[in-house]
Amino acid sequence: MSTQPPGATPEEPAWREALRLMMPLSLGLIPWSIATGLTMRAYGLSEGEAAAMNLFVYAATAQLGTLPLIVAGAPIAIVWLTAAVLNLRFVIYSAAISPAFHHQSWARRALGSYWLVDALFIVLGPRLTAEPDPERRWRMFFAAGLWCWWLWQLFGLVGIFGAEWLPRDWPLTFMGTIALLVLLVPLVKEAAMRVTALTSATVAILAYDLPLKSGVVVAVLAGLAAGGAWTWWHARRQGA
Amino acid sequence: MAEAHGVWGWGYLPIFLLLFWATWLTRGAFLLFGEKVRLPQSVQMWLRYAPAAALGALVAPDLFLAGGEVAFKPELVAAVVVMVSAAFWRNPWAPFALGMLTLVALQNAFPG
Numbered sequence: 001m002s003t004q005p006p007g008a009t010p011e012e013p014a015w016r017e018a019l020r021l022m023m024p025l026s027l028g029l030i031p032w033s034i035a036t037g038l039t040m041r042a043y044g045l046s047e048g049e050a051a052a053m054n055l056f057v058y059a060a061t062a063q064l065g066t067l068p069l070i071v072a073g074a075p076i077a078i079v080w081l082t083a084a085v086l087n088l089r090f091v092i093y094s095a096a097i098s099p100a101f102h103h104q105s106w107a108r109r110a111l112g113s114y115w116l117v118d119a120l121f122i123v124l125g126p127r128l129t130a131e132p133d134p135e136r137r138w139r140m141f142f143a144a145g146l147w148c149w150w151l152w153q154l155f156g157l158v159g160i161f162g163a164e165w166l167p168r169d170w171p172l173t174f175m176g177t178i179a180l181l182v183l184l185v186p187l188v189k190e191a192a193m194r195v196t197a198l199t200s201a202t203v204a205i206l207a208y209d210l211p212l213k214s215g216v217v218v219a220v221l222a223g224l225a226a227g228g229a230w231t232w233w234h235a236r237r238q239g240a
Numbered sequence: 241m242a243e244a245h246g247v248w249g250w251g252y253l254p255i256f257l258l259l260f261w262a263t264w265l266t267r268g269a270f271l272l273f274g275e276k277v278r279l280p281q282s283v284q285m286w287l288r289y290a291p292a293a294a295l296g297a298l299v300a301p302d303l304f305l306a307g308g309e310v311a312f313k314p315e316l317v318a319a320v321v322v323m324v325s326a327a328f329w330r331n332p333w334a335p336f337a338l339g340m341l342t343l344v345a346l347q348n349a350f351p352g
Contacts, residue, residue, distance in 0.1 A: 028332040035336055046249035053252070056260040061291070065298045070255055082298075083259050087266035088290035094270040095279050101271050113268025171343055174315065177302045178322050178339040184295045185326040196289045197296035204297040205304050216297050223293030224286060231285065 014139035021127065022144045025119045026151060033152045035175040036060050037159020042172035043067045047160050054156040058114065058149070061086045061183060064176040074213035085220055093121040100128035100137050108138060115145030117152075192234070196227030314346035 033054075040050035040063070057063050062083040069079050093116060101109050124144050131137045166172065187193045200223025207215035265272075279287075303316045322339035329335075 031333045031336050045252060049249060049252045049256070052250075053256045053259075056256045057263055059263040061295075062259065062263050065294065066259065068298075068302075070252060076255060076258060079255065080258060080262050082294070083262040084266055085290055085294045086298075087263050088287050090263075090267040091269045092279070092284060092287050094267055095284075098270040106272075109271045110268065113264055113271045116267040116271070170340070171347065174302075174318065174340065174343055175336065177299050177315070177319070178336055180295050180299050181319055181322045181339075182326045182335050184292065184299070185323050187292045187295070193289065193292040197292040200293040200296035201300035204300040205310065208301055208305060209308060216294075219297035219300075220290070220293045223296055224289055227289040227293065228286065 014136045015143035018124065018140040018143040019147055021123050022119065022147055025123050026144075026148055029119060029148060029151050030155050032060055032179055033155035034159040034162070035179050036063055037156040037161075038163050038166070038172050039064060039067065039159075039176035039179070041160055041163035042175070043071050050160045051153075051157065054153055054160075057083070058152065059083070059087055059117075060179060064179055067176060068173075069213050069216070072213060078213050078217065082216055089118075090116060093118075093125070097121060097125050097128065100125075100131070100141070103134050104138060112141060112145070115141075115149055117145075117148050120144050120148055192227050192231050195230040196223045199223045199226035314343055314350065317346060318343040 036054070037050060040053060041047070045053065045067075053063055065086045066079050066083050069082060094113070097116065101112055104112070120141075124140065128137050128141060131140070163172065184197060188197055200219040203222040204215055204219035207218045209215070210218065299319070303313065303319050304310055306313055318339045321342045322335045325338050326335045
């Protein structure tokens, strides 16, 4: 992705440039938000609860990943840790995009933290860190952030209220599994990620009966250990 | 499937308010605090693996376990369809449509 895309002129308003860049990838949010809305209802959340989850958590993976745990009555600490682990990729995004937020007020950084989503980081991250004018950086981020947020809330409601219209016997909770699988696909193109995911999947099955749904935590740690060990072993072999 | 709380059920609201902090603080880690801190390479690697580890752990029980026992499930076939269509087709609707259709078709073809 070039930092000065074709068609960009110095006079182009910040919001227009941001939306033009965001448009293709942000439309991919629509099936996701509808699927998340449907899934929340399928797990038994009320319309109000589902809308509140979209509003407060605003993170598809963290929402879809914690729903089975919440409904099963898992301890809040396990639910919270799962959401945080699912969101750990944002710590990297946060570190990478933070130069774009230098010299911004705390309120802007707080709103930026709420609005930082995958599509926004992937599309705007390189552009923002290359933009010298802090005010233009903020305007671009604001337009893109508001756009993604609005799309997510609106089509989330389509899913939440549309759930009524779909056949009752459809296994709609599977929509959540589909969304998580779609996210897994680009990751497992890398061998170390395959080792990580296969290990955590295997341990999750073996440790399924552990009390308090703690099998998820054990599985994640096992996956991380396996991925790390694989990388270390691979690096050592190449070095030798 | 769990029983709905009704349109105005708010039983889960406190959980969502707590989860807000989990997602806001991870996204804000470097925007809110330590802007000048740099992550060591090893930590970055470890953070990069976390989603793959979490996703693997979360989807596996749905694909391989029935009532706590390992079983061959139509969900597994549907999952393969989902992953293949997501890998080779850029249409963002395809995995959802094909995955659901596969699962519904298999469940109707082999009830129980």
